[in-house]
Amino acid sequence: MLRQRVITAALLLAILLPALFAADPLYFVLCTVVLMVAAAWEWGRLSEQAPAVSLFGAAGLGAVCMGVWLLQMNSEHLVVVWLGAALAWSALAVGVLYAGATRWAMVPPGLRYAGGLALLLVSWLALVHSKQLGTNFLLSVMALVWVSDISAYFAGRAFGGRWIARKLAVTISPGKTWEGVAGAVLGVGLVAALWSYADSQTPSMSLSIFSLVAEQWGAMGALVLGLLVAAGVVGDLLESLFKRAAGVKDSSGLLPGHGGVLDRIDALLPVLPLALWLVSR
Numbered sequence: 299m300l301r302q303r304v305i306t307a308a309l310l311l312a313i314l315l316p317a318l319f320a321a322d323p324l325y326f327v328l329c330t331v332v333l334m335v336a337a338a339w340e341w342g343r344l345s346e347q348a349p350a351v352s353l354f355g356a357a358g359l360g361a362v363c364m365g366v367w368l369l370q371m372n373s374e375h376l377v378v379v380w381l382g383a384a385l386a387w388s389a390l391a392v393g394v395l396y397a398g399a400t401r402w403a404m405v406p407p408g409l410r411y412a413g414g415l416a417l418l419l420v421s422w423l424a425l426v427h428s429k430q431l432g433t434n435f436l437l438s439v440m441a442l443v444w445v446s447d448i449s450a451y452f453a454g455r456a457f458g459g460r461w462i463a464r465k466l467a468v469t470i471s472p473g474k475t476w477e478g479v480a481g482a483v484l485g486v487g488l489v490a491a492l493w494s495y496a497d498s499q500t501p502s503m504s505l506s507i508f509s510l511v512a513e514q515w516g517a518m519g520a521l522v523l524g525l526l527v528a529a530g531v532v533g534d535l536l537e538s539l540f541k542r543a544a545g546v547k548d549s550s551g552l553l554p555g556h557g558g559v560l561d562r563i564d565a566l567l568p569v570l571p572l573a574l575w576l577v578s579r
Contacts, residue, residue, distance in 0.1 A: 302555030310553075318433060326429055327367050334422045335360040336559040338415055340549040344540045344560075345411040359415055363422055373427050373578070380575035383420040384529075386413075387568040391532040398469060399543040417567065424570035431574075432504020438493055439507050439573050442523070443530045443565045445489045446482040450474070450531075453481020466531075471538040474531075482527050490523055510577040522576055529572050530565035537564035 317329040338359040342352025394402050402410075428436040458475035459465075466474040490508040497509040507526075511519045537560055541549065549558030556562055 449485025
């Protein structure tokens with residue numbers, strides 16, 4: 299299993315890193331569209347769609363993504379889109395996580411499928427526009443999610459259940475604890491301080507999410523970063539709930555050793571549009 303994980307991760311990095319730093323944005327756009335097409339196909343599987351419908355929906359999402367990119371939409375015109383996505387993810391967090399997997403499975407499959415495709419489209423659009431703000435900005439948003447996840451894992455392993463007996467969402471993901479969430483916040487806070495300092499030493503580079511939040515939100519910046527951490531946790535929990543409702547362990551087996559594409563990007567999906575909205579003041 300470990301060997302599979304390492305090989306898959308190495309292959310993904312070999313494809314994505316050149317796309318991330320390529321001068322021509324088309325390479326990055328194409329790579330991310332392929333990822334979203336795969337995620338859309340997996341979402342069809344989790345939404346009880348027939349294989350043909352899942353393939354058609356995934357291909358359709360890819361075509362819409364390319365069409366939207368060709369329109370070259372201005373970021374200033376997309377602020378309402380980022381806000382709408384943030385509100386949609388908030389509604390899912392409040393409604394779906396509270397209702398549980400059983401009630402989620404009662405929602406018409408077509409509605410679930412269409413809603414998921416819409417959110418994937420917006421998250422892809424946020425991914426592309428994050429890259430346009432600068433590679434440093436996009437990498438910092440990704441790092442925020444990754445550090446949050448890793449810090450939560452180790453804090454949960456070390457301290458989970460010691461201070462707060464109640465689990466975070468025991469019926470959805472029994473391993474997640476409030477101590478893990480606290481560890482995620484602390485881990486992101488440390489990275490934010492280090493990354494902001496690095497930004498100050500390289501003024502020619504585009505600003506990171508951490509520097510932009512500090513610049514635009516001042517003393518409220520810590521709460522804003524906490525909100526982004528919470529959004530990542532929500533994305534992770536929601537995908538766990540969707541898989542539980544579908545009765546599967548992974549969204550697919552497309553990434554040997556890692557599960558599916560949705561398993562890798564679940565926490566990033568709600569964070570990207572929210573991050574853009576928070577720095578679009």
